[in-house]
Amino acid sequence: MTTTVEKPSSDAPSGGNVPLVELKNVGKSYGNITALKDICLRVHAGEVTGILGDNGAGKSTLIKIISGLHQQTDGELLVDGEPTKFGSPADALEKGIATVYQNLAVVPLMPVWRNFFLGQELRKKSFPFSLDADAMRATTLTELSKMGIDLPDVDVPIGSLSGGQKQCVAIARAVFFGARVLILDEPTAALGVKQSGVVLKYITAAKEAGFGVVFITHNPHHAHLVGDHFVLLNRGRQKLDCTYDEITLEHLTQQMAGGDELEALSHELRGGKN
Known part of the structure; x- marks a missing residue:
């Protein structure tokens, strides 16, 4: 079955080049501990x-x-x-921002x-205290079939x-209840290659449907397969901010692995063997 996703509501106020969500020099401190500093981020419709x-x-x-x-703590x-x-x-x-946690x-x-309806159950109009199980079953089947x-x-x-499949159920639930922006927290972290592929295909389908x-x-590797824009964080700081066309998978992997720090460590370890 083909993976398809319904587009967000056409009355969504954001359009053109205005990001759905934007962070400007955002920082977060917990007492004397700085968790984030000067983070700038833009989430556009139809982009990952x-x-x-x-x-x-x-x-x-x-x-x-x-x-x-x-x-x-800081920023907008x-x-x-x-x-x-x-x-x-x-x-x-x-505001249409939904998070699917790991x-x-x-x-x-x-x-x-x-x-699928946890916390937002449908109830029968004639019996407000009775769950409308048939309607919830039918809706769940319909929404999941849209995802393939x-x-x-x-x-x-x-x-x-x-x-x-569990990841896709959670994402379909977020879409059904009005999400325009999907925040996916490590959705492929605990999955094998085949199941990761299922999730990555749906991420692409959501992007093509106009979701941010x-x-x-x-x-x-997973990020580069589906991403349009990449931000790399390192100890609460923004280390990298670039588009897909501006970075190769090799460079992204190198930066993720530590870049210059990793290269310096490699030279040090090799030198120690001589």
């Missing part, structure tokens, strides 16, 4: 922005700021060109359709699905 960095680079802090979990966050302050993740969701926030023993997931039984526990995608990863 790859945010790369090793453990401790500041990727998680950046996600928390864009998703409304934390407020920045703009949505559709307007300065914005989020008080909570609900505020970000109202742990997916699913209940493994619950069926797929219950997880052929899952004939959405009553199976979501924990029985493959890692790639923020792809958080430590894998330069």
